[in-house]
Amino acid sequence: MTDNLHSRATLLGLGAMGRALARTLIHGGLTTTVWNRTPGKDGELIAAGAVSADSAEAAVDAADLTIVCLFDYTSVRTTLDPIAGRLRGRSVLNLTSTTPNEARELARWAAEHGIAYLDGGIMATPDMIARTGSVLLYSGSREVYDTERTTLELFGSAEYLGTDAGMASLHDFALLAGMYAMFAGFFHGAAMMRTAGVPATDFVASAVSWLTAMTQALPRHAQIIDGGDYSQGVQTLEFNKAALHAIERASGDAGIRTDIIATIRALVDRQIAEGHVGEAFQRIIEGLVA
Numbered sequence: 001m002t003d004n005l006h007s008r009a010t011l012l013g014l015g016a017m018g019r020a021l022a023r024t025l026i027h028g029g030l031t032t033t034v035w036n037r038t039p040g041k042d043g044e045l046i047a048a049g050a051v052s053a054d055s056a057e058a059a060v061d062a063a064d065l066t067i068v069c070l071f072d073y074t075s076v077r078t079t080l081d082p083i084a085g086r087l088r089g090r091s092v093l094n095l096t097s098t099t100p101n102e103a104r105e106l107a108r109w110a111a112e113h114g115i116a117y118l119d120g121g122i123m124a125t126p127d128m129i130a131r132t133g134s135v136l137l138y139s140g141s142r143e144v145y146d147t148e149r150t151t152l153e154l155f156g157s158a159e160y161l162g163t164d165a166g167m168a169s170l171h172d173f174a175l176l177a178g179m180y181a182m183f184a185g186f187f188h189g190a191a192m193m194r195t196a197g198v199p200a201t202d203f204v205a206s207a208v209s210w211l212t213a214m215t216q217a218l219p220r221h222a223q224i225i226d227g228g229d230y231s232q233g234v235q236t237l238e239f240n241k242a243a244l245h246a247i248e249r250a251s252g253d254a255g256i257r258t259d260i261i262a263t264i265r266a267l268v269d270r271q272i273a274e275g276h277v278g279e280a281f282q283r284i285i286e287g288l289v290a
């Protein structure tokens with residue numbers, strides 16, 4: 001690769017994810033400058049060809065594109081606020097997890113300082129970066145996305161969700177909400193099985209098979225939710241209330257707390273109490289609106 005504008009990148013933040021991103025940039029042939037608040041985390045990267053900067057300010061001077069992968073919104077502001085002037089006329093890609101409103105605030109902050117801002121949500125763990133299955137969501141500056149597309153695609157498949165900088169984070173967190181609820185459901189099942197002496201490692205194969213099969217129902221759930229007609233569902237609120245009650249009783253009998261299942265049953269109860277007897281299970285989404 002020739003040493004032009006798109007063959008250089010700076011990376012701020014060398015945690016587990018930042019190091020995976022930096023390794024990918026280096027392997028992709030980019031001249032990669034790295035910085036971390038706490039020194040000493042760049043040894044492996046320097047050995048692989050990275051340039052180490054002794055300050056965030058020096059790091060952002062080294063490239064037109066600065067990729068930020070820090071802990072949270074506050075750490076991004078703490079790091080970028082003092083060097084906003086040095087970033088003027090350059091591009092920032094923020095891959096730190098922030099809320100949608102925090103991403104929008106960063107976009108406003110960037111615009112005020114003449115910085116082009118692209119926000120990103122990483123739908124991958126560090127070991128997945130640059131491998132099949134790694135997906136990164138982007139929103140904010142279309143220009144940065146288009147200009148840096150080749151670099152972005154080093155990390156995984158890239159999806160642009162529009163100029164609203166909050167969209168990537170919104171989509172990211174919506175997916176994570178599904179992931180956490182699924183993980184918690186698996187943990188509940190594993191806790192039940194453990195009471196019968198079945199280790200989680202024996203339970204996991206059937207859990208993966210069942211949950212994978214159940215994902216096939218998601219498009220139908222989506223159709224019903226978007227249609228807003230809850231008279232069409234296959235399973236009613238009452239049917240699911242009975243099923244959830246049975247799981248709660250079985251869990252209680254086994255000495256397992258029912259916090260996770262009871263939360264779902266409470267959502268069902270709320271819809272029934274509001275007069276939606278006979279309607280579809282998907283209706284619990286309406287009870288989530290605060």
Ligand SMILES: NC(=O)c1ccc[n+]([C@@H]2O[C@H](COP(=O)([O-])OP(=O)(O)OC[C@H]3O[C@@H](n4cnc5c(N)ncnc54)[C@H](OP(=O)(O)O)[C@@H]3O)[C@@H](O)[C@H]2O)c1
Nearest residue numbers: 013014015016017018037038070071075096097122125126
């Ligand atoms: N790991 C994952 O599976 C994963 C997946 C998707 C998205 N993400 C997101 O990627 C981001 C980084 O994750 P990670 O796994 O790399 O986290 P991590 O290993 O905990 O690293 C956190 C990084 O933030 C830096 N930092 C923390 N507070 C700071 C501050 N006040 N000022 C400057 N630097 C600060 C740390 O620097 P020090 O070394 O000095 O503490 C470190 O470089 C997070 O927003 C995370 O949600 C992670």
